[in-house]
């Protein structure tokens with residue numbers, strides 16, 4: 001394999017999950033050989049935090065984030081919030097995430113999700129850390145909570161809202177994450193959105209093992225595919241991949257304070 005000249009960052013990758021247990025080191029090695037030099041690993045539930053932190057000790061390329069994911073609200077308790085505050089003493093943790101709101105299914109716990117979101121925003125701000133947001137069918141509610149909170153910026157992962165909502169997140173110091181969905185033929189609206197947004201607001205992600213892009217729909221998504229998604233974004237923006245990669249990497253490093 002030739003030495004990659006392009007440097008990519010996967011700003012959202014669940015490499016800690018069990019689905020990578022059999023080949024995690026190999027997947028990381030292959031992704032790195034393709035130029036993916038840094039990967040941010042966001043958490044889902046407190047139960048997974050120790051495995052996540054352990055997984056990230058395998059390589060300095062892996063950056064852990066800790067938080068309580070809104071899709072798993074049933075599993076979270078008030079004690080988890082106290083545990084989160086304490087867990088952020090670990091200096092390797094670079095962000096609080098993934099946190100947010102998910103109103104996709106008619107769930108009875110919308111107000112609990114909002115309480116946990118507010119609390120985790122406060123915990124992140126107290127620790128001076130950015131946040132990784134998961135927001136589905138709830139952008140206006142999330143934006144109004146963010147406006148009332150103190151935040152150190154962050155990333156809205158797998159963004160799929162409107163241009164107006166995107167701009168409101170940008171005004172609050174947020175970048176927007178895009179990945180495999182960009183490469184699907186049915187993603188016209190998303191493709192138009194990434195053409196209209198300022199380049200300085202875009203970051204790349206896979207969300208592996210979910211949200212596989214074109215050519216991989218039946219496969220486990222993987223950080224190895226990030227350069228493909230990056231080339232797709234470059235094409236949509238009419239840029240050379242190397243030029244696009246430089247911009248999105250510096251966007252990611254700025255907002256997450258990586259170096």
Ligand SMILES: [Zn+2]
Nearest residue numbers: 012042098207
């Ligand atoms: Zn995720």
